[in-house]
Amino acid sequence: MSHWRDQQTMSARFDELPDFALDRLGPLVRLLGNVGNFHDAARWIADLPYGRNSRPIDYRLVPIEQRGTCTTKHAFLAALSHEQGCPLQLLVCFFDMSGQTHPAVAETLARAGLASIREAHCLIGFEGKIFDLTGLPPSDPLPEYSDFARLPLDQLDQKQALHRGALAIWAEQKRISMPVQRLWSIREQCIRDLAGDKRQEERS
Numbered sequence: 001m002s003h004w005r006d007q008q009t010m011s012a013r014f015d016e017l018p019d020f021a022l023d024r025l026g027p028l029v030r031l032l033g034n035v036g037n038f039h040d041a042a043r044w045i046a047d048l049p050y051g052r053n054s055r056p057i058d059y060r061l062v063p064i065e066q067r068g069t070c071t072t073k074h075a076f077l078a079a080l081s082h083e084q085g086c087p088l089q090l091l092v093c094f095f096d097m098s099g100q101t102h103p104a105v106a107e108t109l110a111r112a113g114l115a116s117i118r119e120a121h122c123l124i125g126f127e128g129k130i131f132d133l134t135g136l137p138p139s140d141p142l143p144e145y146s147d148f149a150r151l152p153l154d155q156l157d158q159k160q161a162l163h164r165g166a167l168a169i170w171a172e173q174k175r176i177s178m179p180v181q182r183l184w185s186i187r188e189q190c191i192r193d194l195a196g197d198k199r200q201e202e203r204s
Helices: 038-047 061-065 070-083 103-112 153-173 180-194
Strands: 009-011 089-098 116-126 129-131 146-150
Touching: 038 070, 061 070, 070 089, 070 116, 070 153, 089 103, 089 153, 103 116, 103 180, 116 153, 116 180, 153 180
Parallel strands: 009 129
Antiparallel strands: 089 116, 089 146, 116 129
């Protein structure tokens, strides 16, 4: 996993992504039905509801189950671009998620006594710009992303270990005495909040 420069430009414009007709022979493009070009594929994936897939790192399930997270949506689009001969970069980075950046998690964080929690996020990188096609409403202000790294498509299972390590470092720096497992449980409830799932976190 190699580092990507932290100095980058966020873009929400689909027309700044490369566009090309989709070769119907590719196994991933066949999952998209009648979508004809990459821009339309990116818009369609971004518009799908936010939610975990039944196999959380199997990005091929995004068009089948018609939902995905930042990891699976962006991994699918990166893999689709690779299949079509135009490799985009799948990136992982970190930021402090709060009620300001993501209002849906405000109640969970307040209940836990936290102002924020360290979150991992996947994005698409192309020609020095990053693209967030997760489909969640944009926050104002945008989160301050840092510690970018390329995430190979065959190493998606490493994201959780990277995230737990970053969470432990963040907790130490913030002098938060909660065990990492407890912080992870709070983070998991935040993800359910973002997906509109109101189940309460398990208390342990």
